[in-house]
Amino acid sequence: MAEYHGITVETEKGTHTVFPELCKGCGLCIAKCPKKTLTWADYLGAYGTPSVRVTNGCNACGTCQMVCPDCAIVVVRKAKAR
Secondary structure, three states: OOOOOOEEEEOOOEEEEEOOOOOOOOOHHHHHOOOOOEEEEEEEOOOOOEEEEEOOOOOOOOHHHHHOOOOOEEEEEOOOOO
């Protein structure tokens, strides 16, 4: 069984993990992000193409996770304080 190494960024609203070994650099997540907080990373993905990374301002909506055809992104939203 393969083990993938994610790169996790914690934002104010949640955590955002990208698995470069799965990312083929298609850019769907960048195109669909409503806050425009995804950008190309300086590390490479599955096919030697740039992977993606999250920047400040991510609201952890999960759109990038839903549109990624390779399941290379996992978003976990923080629970709201009561």
